[in-house]
Amino acid sequence: MNAVDLLLLFPNNRPRAYGSLGTDIAAVTPPVQLGLLAAYARQQGLAVELLDADAEGIRPDQVAGRVGESVPALVIVGTDQVNSGDVTKMQAAGETVRAIHKLAPGIPVLLDGVVPSAYPERILRDEEADFVCCGESYAPVTALAKWLKANGRDKRPAAGEIPGIWSRAGDDVAAGGRAPMFADVERLPDAAWDLMPPTRYRAHHWHCFDRLNARSPYGAIYTNHGCPYNCSYCSVNVVAGRPNLRLRSADRVLGELETLVEKHGVRNVRILDNVFTANTERVEEICDRIIAKGWDLNFWAYAHVSSIRSPDMLQKLHKAGVRWLAYGFESANARVRGSVNKKTTGDATDRVIGWTRDADISIVGNFIFGLPEDDLGSMQESFDMAKTYQFEWANFYCAMAYPGTRLYDELVAQGVSMPTAWSAYGHYSRDSRPLSTKHVDWKEVVRFRDAAFQEYYEAPAYQAMVAKRFGPEAAAFVRRILEHPIQRDFT
Numbered sequence: 287m288n289a290v291d292l293l294l295l296f297p298n299n300r301p302r303a304y305g306s307l308g309t310d311i312a313a314v315t316p317p318v319q320l321g322l323l324a325a326y327a328r329q330q331g332l333a334v335e336l337l338d339a340d341a342e343g344i345r346p347d348q349v350a351g352r353v354g355e356s357v358p359a360l361v362i363v364g365t366d367q368v369n370s371g372d373v374t375k376m377q378a379a380g381e382t383v384r385a386i387h388k389l390a391p392g393i394p395v396l397l398d399g400v401v402p403s404a405y406p407e408r409i410l411r412d413e414e415a416d417f418v419c420c421g422e423s424y425a426p427v428t429a430l431a432k433w434l435k436a437n438g439r440d441k442r443p444a445a446g447e448i449p450g451i452w453s454r455a456g457d458d459v460a461a462g463g464r465a466p467m468f469a470d471v472e473r474l475p476d477a478a479w480d481l482m483p484p485t486r487y488r489a490h491h492w493h494c495f496d497r498l499n500a501r502s503p504y505g506a507i508y509t510n511h512g513c514p515y516n517c518s519y520c521s522v523n524v525v526a527g528r529p530n531l532r533l534r535s536a537d538r539v540l541g542e543l544e545t546l547v548e549k550h551g552v553r554n555v556r557i558l559d560n561v562f563t564a565n566t567e568r569v570e571e572i573c574d575r576i577i578a579k580g581w582d583l584n585f586w587a588y589a590h591v592s593s594i595r596s597p598d599m600l601q602k603l604h605k606a607g608v609r610w611l612a613y614g615f616e617s618a619n620a621r622v623r624g625s626v627n628k629k630t631t632g633d634a635t636d637r638v639i640g641w642t643r644d645a646d647i648s649i650v651g652n653f654i655f656g657l658p659e660d661d662l663g664s665m666q667e668s669f670d671m672a673k674t675y676q677f678e679w680a681n682f683y684c685a686m687a688y689p690g691t692r693l694y695d696e697l698v699a700q701g702v703s704m705p706t707a708w709s710a711y712g713h714y715s716r717d718s719r720p721l722s723t724k725h726v727d728w729k730e731v732v733r734f735r736d737a738a739f740q741e742y743y744e745a746p747a748y749q750a751m752v753a754k755r756f757g758p759e760a761a762a763f764v765r766r767i768l769e770h771p772i773q774r775d776f777t
Contacts, residue, residue, distance in 0.1 A: 291332040292431045293358035294320045299378035300340040314488040321477030326424045336481035346385035354390035360431045365399030372400040375706035380413040403525045406452040417451045421465030426450035471532045476542040489554040493678040505546040506556040513560035526691040557587035573606035583607035589631045593681030594638045594681035600645035612650035617670035619664040651677035656685035656731035660723045684720035717722045
């Protein structure tokens with residue numbers, strides 16, 4: 287690496303998060319949030335590099351060695367802002383910060399992501415970072431890198447001089463408030479795909495059940511930023527600071543897709559939007575333009591049941607290449623859903639599932655066991671729902687109160703004990719420590735979840751469905767996954 291102004295790091299927590307599944311089964315996803323920051327900083331005249339330690343499989347000490355070679359004005363250790371991966375990456379992020387301070391002293395490090403944004407002073411002190419960004423980091427981080435270039439790496443801007451930038455000098459913390467939300471996302475350039483070559487990344491296995499030997503190259507793209515919903519257990523709006531929905535124009539979306547498809551040879555694409563289907567007219571415009579291109583693509587996206595208002599949208603999504611939609615059903619029990627502000631009805635859910643299947647789009651059903659009002663009966667209701675519909679893939683999660691969410695803050699205020707290790711927020715980690723409910727201890731929730739996963743995927747009916755729909759290789763791949771049972775410390 288040549289000397290740079292800004293070095294962006296994506297830390298490696300793969301072994302801890304996925305165990306033996308991390309080598310060749312779990313996806314390797316591009317850190318698009320850092321790719322956007324890199325592109326914005328370059329647009330502002332900075333020399334930028336991006337080091338994806340997760341994709342390269344390198345340890346914190348190896349990362350620190352690379353930092354020492356590049357001698358940047360500022361290092362950003364960024365965690366995933368798309369979903370809960372941000373929290374599970376915090377342990378690797380802290381280890382990386384400390385390794386840099388030890389092996390490349392004098393180079394300042396900033397932590398960026400959901401948890402740093404939610405608790406900037408705590409993270410500065412606990413993780414020994416020099417800086418934290420509270421709020422969306424495009425403008426604040428770029429301004430800080432320029433400030434450090436002009437004033438020296440060992441200097442610190444005054445408190446509040448750069449909105450959103452908090453700094454630490456020894457035990458002294460200078461507060462920086464919250465950076466304003468980056469409202470006009472049209473001003474953001476496309477992600478820096480030259481710094482994240484799609485051949486380095488690998489799609490989710492289920493996303494490629496019909497093409498398991500072609501999971502790479504892999505790309506991911508936003509068509510909108512933010513989420514208009516306000517679920518108490520979700521962390522997606524923590525960085526922006528409030529529920530929001532900011533749309534990219536169809537021109538911008540098609541332009542970035544063209545880069546991925548025609549320059550990088552990508553066919554498998556994740557749409558990163560928290561709710562891709564939120565605006566019907568815009569979705570149809572994007573689909574029409576993708577169809578006109580004649581690309582043969584394999585998209586997956588998140589959708590909210592309430593945003594699917596007719597079967598026509600789903601038919602058009604399929605024609606554009608959307609082969610998978612992931613729905614957050616969370617719970618089959620209305621009382622449990624209501625306790626976390628999830629307002630979908632059973633009738634609407636049933637209708638949308640039918641429309642999705644009629645459109646020949648495969649479904650990822652997402653379920654959460656252990657929400658505050660859950661008991662063993664309601665968890666069984668949710669599992670029975672998954673088995674009844676026999677979704678092509680189902681994710682069974684244990685309820686976590688992620689730092690930064692409203693649920694976390696409410697439970698802390700009630701005196702509920704929270705995990706002390708970041709890794710304990712991982713669904714597949716050995717020391718996973720989800721919530722107890724009002725009725726069920728957390729260990730029982732984990733046991734229920736792990737048993738449900740095993741039962742669902744080893745069921746002969748499921749195996750037969752997958753083999754018929756995607757081919758025998760897909761069913762064999764699922765059986766491979768079952769050969770790697772999750773190891774839990776408490777059992």
